[in-house]
Amino acid sequence: MVAAKKTKKATESINSRLALVVKSGKYTLGYKTVLKTLRNSKGKLVIISNNCPPLRKSEIEYYAMLSKVIVHHYNGTAVNGIN
Secondary structure: OHHHHHHHHHHHHHHHHHHHHHHHOOOOOOHHHHHHHHHOOOOOEEEEEOOOOHHHHHHHHHHHHHOOOEEEEEOOOHHHHHO
């Protein structure tokens, strides 16, 4: 019971922070733009939704590792995270 509350609060916290980032306007969406950002070492954090295809996910993680960017796996779809 306690673990469910903790995960719900964590999800709400991540959702509210995502909304703040979207409001600020300093983000990129999409596979190609994320790879371009990682190649140029301009990103700080990559959030990958759980419906991302495995091959793309591993490629993004690889480029993130090379450019020393933090990767967060989001337990929701990309559409749910922004709303």
